Amino acid sequence: MVTRxxxxxxxxxxxxxxxxxxxxxxxxxxxxxxxxxxxxxxGARIEAVAMPDLELPCDWSELLAGVxxxxxLAGISYRSGVEDTVYDRIIRGATAELARACSRLxxxxxxxxxxxxxxxxGAVEHPVHETxxxxxxxxxxxxxxxxxxxxxxxxxxYTILRPALVYGPHVKGSMxxxxxISASRWPLPAAAFxxxxxxxxxxxxxxxxxxxxxxxxxxxxxxxxADPDPITLAEMITILREAAQRPTSTxxxxxxxxxxxxxxxxxLWDRIGGELVVDPGKLLATGWRPPVETRGGLRATVRAxxx
Numbered sequence: 001m002v003t004r005x006x007x008x009x010x011x012x013x014x015x016x017x018x019x020x021x022x023x024x025x026x027x028x029x030x031x032x033x034x035x036x037x038x039x040x041x042x043g044a045r046i047e048a049v050a051m052p053d054l055e056l057p058c059d060w061s062e063l064l065a066g067v068x069x070x071x072x073l074a075g076i077s078y079r080s081g082v083e084d085t086v087y088d089r090i091i092r093g094a095t096a097e098l099a100r101a102c103s104r105l106x107x108x109x110x111x112x113x114x115x116x117x118x119x120x121x122g123a124v125e126h127p128v129h130e131t132x133x134x135x136x137x138x139x140x141x142x143x144x145x146x147x148x149x150x151x152x153x154x155x156x157x158y159t160i161l162r163p164a165l166v167y168g169p170h171v172k173g174s175m176x177x178x179x180x181i182s183a184s185r186w187p188l189p190a191a192a193f194x195x196x197x198x199x200x201x202x203x204x205x206x207x208x209x210x211x212x213x214x215x216x217x218x219x220x221x222x223x224x225x226a227d228p229d230p231i232t233l234a235e236m237i238t239i240l241r242e243a244a245q246r247p248t249s250t251x252x253x254x255x256x257x258x259x260x261x262x263x264x265x266x267x268l269w270d271r272i273g274g275e276l277v278v279d280p281g282k283l284l285a286t287g288w289r290p291p292v293e294t295r296g297g298l299r300a301t302v303r304a305x306x307x
Contacts, residue, residue: 197236201292
């Protein structure tokens, strides 16, 4: 059996640090590219290498030499104050250069991890499907959607994944902020949040990536990725607060909204304050079976944070 070599960009990030060991354990040789290679997980099948500066035109040829597959995670998270052109350069521009470089080589698969924001940037009253017209809400979301177009345009064998908001031990960004606020001493009216949300365990996202790499039927497809069972935001906050031994209270969501907006992460409120149910049925129909259930995954995340 031929051992496949896979390049993972952004290998030191939250997703990359979970994905790289999983790919190595599955028998692949992993070229793990990061801005700081010292932060990449170590292992016998893992080669840590330096990433190019995505803010500048990128030459991907050295990183792609001898590679069979690519998982492209590298990019920039949403942050207030970042100019639209920065998102476009780092997300769309660098992805376009990578995809074009792949098209000139015998690459078997490019998996591009996009974002649910590329599909639905805000609250949606009905379950979200891949067939819905994309409605990105921020410059970050628009850059992700544009990067998807660049991947398809390059005519390289690809799979595009649009994950829901990802959670797991040591999560960063918006999800980490939500967890910190949920565990704060502020009295939060958890019961007032009846809106349903889809989330995604990091283990399930990693499993979906590996599944797509191993499944020929996923070539040339775009998938929404989420835990199959959405939960209300009230359930999520209750789980987090119980683990942190914080009480919940009755009332309106107004204090929670004020706290989020004052933290310069108002986009998080815009994304969790309404309904957003992501339907992963298309990927499930191919045979993917996520190993982690949302409520158990959230409890495990909280326990890991308390250790």
